[in-house]
């Protein structure tokens with residue numbers, strides 16, 4: 001815990017990902033056209049950030065963002081993360097950041113969290129918040145792996161959480177069940193879209209964002225150890241879009257009833273209305 | 276029998292806390308172990324597992340390891356301790372875990388403890404000529420398929436539900452059943468309560484016709500319009516994520532998409548669904564797709580065989596009426612033909 005004993009030291013892991021809904025296959029190769037990709041803050045990380053802000057509003061404290069980046073993300077995204085409520089943002093450049101190798105990502109993130117806590121922020125983290133998964137790989141490994149690397153308890157798929165003194169109480173959604181758990185801090189919690197609805201920042205927050213610190217760490221600063229320990233475990237052999245064979249016919253007509261009749265006739269002739 | 280330290284890691288170890296998925300893993304495990312000329316071991320955690328162990332052997336396991344926790348404490352921590360112990364004792368070349376939420380957490384944490392890679396949600400798995408475990412999995416919301424080689428020892432992969440059929444029983448197969456106890460650290464996560472979320476009686480994956488409702492529906496009571504269409508088609512009602520998760524107008528097991536279920540009906544009708552990729556991956560395998568959406572630029576139209584660009588509040592009831600009408604006329608014709 002931080003000095004006051006009740007304020008929270010919160011770290012939020014943030015991934016700047018490609019916007020998967022605006023990513024198109026290259027017509028020639030069917031590989032993703034990453035050269036024209038748009039970037040965004042990973043959806044679930046926005047939920048993690050929002051949850052951190054809500055906890056800070058109740059308990060006080062400080063929120064820092066930590067992101068492993070292959071290259072510098074667009075400045076507007078950095079400002080957006082700061083405007084949403086980060087007090088500082090730490091960027092850790094690493095060539096394998098986009099490789100989707102969760103072992104590498106988690107090992108370096110954990111080393112960065114330790115370094116940032118000990119050297120820059122002089123705290124030990126009460127809470128580390130992550131998204132359940134990132135929208136590009138939808139892998140779900142980084143949160144639990146970081147918890148394991150830091151030796152703290154993971155609380156995955158949390159849909160509601162609260163902190164009372166040094167205890168965290170969380171509702172988790174596990175398939176058909178709601179699992180209510182508690183643990184003593186520190187803990188790592190992963191959240192998703194069910195957890196909250198991220199608020200849009202006020203003008204004031206947007207203006208303040210430009211004055212908040214963005215700290216660029218180097219992986220060398222994390223010590224050779226972290227890098228040596230984070231050798232690649234996976235190799236991406238290829239990524240392609242399977243072809244779509246839809247007919248893409250627009251059914252038009254003279255008002256809803258006419259359209260409906262035409263559609264029913266079409267489905268009948270296709271043999272789709274057997275029952 | 277445990278592998279000895281001087282042997283190179285070999286064989287396949289499987290685990291899922293979900294009994295159905297545990298049986299399905301035996302199908303993949305058997306195929307991979309056959310390729311590697313090696314042993315298939317399956318781990319079960321809990322008590323009174325004898326019958327399930329015998330079933331696993333009949334379905335292809337060479338050995339079933341039954342790990343009994345000191346108290347009946349289920350959950351990720353217990354499964355992780357048991358799986359970690361089994362990996363150390365049996366030294367498998369590959370570990371397969373069922374892709375439940377708990378399973379993915381366990382697999383990821385095991386990977387971090389062992390400093391190895393894990394491929395989650397593998398749609399297919401094979402061993403290439405270098406001996407690496409090669410998986411196909413979805414990428415970028417599912418629009419793309421990635422081939423990923425896991426060269427770790429052991430190589431971990433998680434396998435989703437209902438992807439593989441459990442192997443048929445062969446009651447002549449023989450295998451070993453080993454019982455072990457596991458040591459657990461004091462629990463860091465304390466369970467306060469477990470509640471079941473509402474469940475539907477019907478499995479939308481088994482329906483020949485699926486009608487899905489999206490955020491284009493404005494009020495909860497209007498879901499009934501789409502439900503009436505599902506009824507007219509003799510199909511099942513499903514939904515997009517906002518409907519099941521955010522608004523909770525349908526139970527979670529009616530969600531179609533990346534974080535929900537994958538369906539393969541012969542007919543899929545999307546009503547007021549934009550067609551974001553995370554939804555589309557769950558319905559792409561449908562034989563025929565109809566989209567009803569008022570926005571001509573909505574991506575769902577590109578995923579459809581037949582698109583209606585229009586207000587679902589007008590189209591959906593008209594379609595339901597046309598179907599009922601058609602069926603009545605057909606019934607009348609049938610009766611006439613019999614007279």
Ligand SMILES: Cc1cc2nc3c(=O)[nH]c(=O)nc-3n(C[C@H](O)[C@H](O)[C@H](O)COP(=O)(O)OP(=O)(O)OC[C@H]3O[C@@H](n4cnc5c(N)ncnc54)[C@H](O)[C@@H]3O)c2cc1C
Nearest residue numbers: 489490491515516532533534535547549553554569570587
């Ligand atoms: C990691 C991750 C996992 C996800 N998993 C899933 C998943 O499993 N399943 C899933 O569905 N989503 C999933 N999503 C969410 C997904 O990205 C979309 O947000 C969601 O599918 C949108 O749902 P929708 O189409 O119902 O709503 P919207 O995107 O809001 O679309 C509503 C549509 O209705 C149309 N409309 C509005 N009014 C009318 C009208 N009167 N008549 C006709 N049309 C109308 C609009 O034109 C619009 O296209 C996931 C997202 C992420 C990031």
